[in-house]
Amino acid sequence: MNPQKIISIRKASFAMLLMGAAGLAACLPAAASDALSTPPAGFVWTGGYAGVHLGYGGGRTTVTELDFYTFSEFGDTQFKFNSNGFLGGVHAGYNWQSGQLVYGVEVDLTGANIDNTVANSMLPRSNESFSTSVDWFSTARVRLGYSIDRFLPFVTGGFAFGHARSSYDDNDAAQNNHAIADNVVAGWTIGAGAQYALTDNWSLRAEYLYVDLEDSRGAFQYAGDTFRYDFDNDIHVVRLGASYKF
Structure with a gap:
């Protein structure tokens, strides 16, 4: 060519x-x-919603003695114990959707009966006991999910606060020494879950939250000395809920 x-x-x-x-x-x-x-294909999650939830919570309390006393003959200054109970409450939020990405904000208020009282097992001969009770908590969180039509798995995290009452008691009628921390404390939470839309308005959810509440302190005085106790309460929450999208 x-x-x-x-x-x-x-x-x-x-x-x-x-x-x-x-x-x-x-x-x-x-x-x-x-x-x-x-618009996104399939179900659209954008919009406001409100609902109710029920579940179960397991708490973990760490008591730390900060001064001159120990909880055993071996110098232990920490004692840990578990608590548990049922819970229920209300939630509300708003979702936005971009393609399959769903993001939003949510607040909730939960009443709880997470409590327990245990003896000091590290010093069996004593009458000492520890107790804790969390009767309510609330969270304000962001949520991020991936829409698979009507199925929405998500992760969530944000702020938390709640009311915790924790105590140490020597159960000695003569001395009557007890340290009580009874406070509303702040903290943080993180978790994950999944939601399914039954209709255009109603959906069901299952979720797990880890709630870490701030430490609180109680103290008593004995023979001129002050004994301070630090109480750290963490909660593991599993709950089911139903929501109505407006």
Whole structure:
């Protein structure tokens, strides 16, 4: 083939390629705009909602003696014990959806009966006991989920606060020494769950939350000395709920 014809063909092909690329580039903004304006396929989670939840909570309390006393003959200054109980409450929030990504905010208020009283097992001959009770807590969280039509797995996290009453008692009628911390304390929470939309308005959920409440302190005085106790309460929560989307 004539070299000049080959060069002419290549020039024509290159020109066509440039024209095609230019046309594609011109179409991209319009295509991107269409993609952004296209509503999510399947169920749409965008909107406000409110609901109720029920569940079970397990607490873990760590008591730390901060001064001159120990909880055993071996110098232990920490004692840990578990508590548990049922809980229930209300929640409300708002979701936004972009494609399959669902993000939003949620607040809840939960009444609880998470409590326990235990003897000091590290010093069996004593009458000492420890107790804790969490009767309510609340959270304010962000949620991030991935929509699979009506199924929405999500992660969540944010702030928490609640009322905890913890104590140490020597159960000695003569001395009557007890340290009580009875406070509303702040903290944080993190968790995960899944939600399923039964209808356009009603959905069911299951979720787990770990709630870490701030330490609180109680103290008593004996023979001129002050004995201070630090109480650290953490809660593991599993709950089921139903929500109505407005």
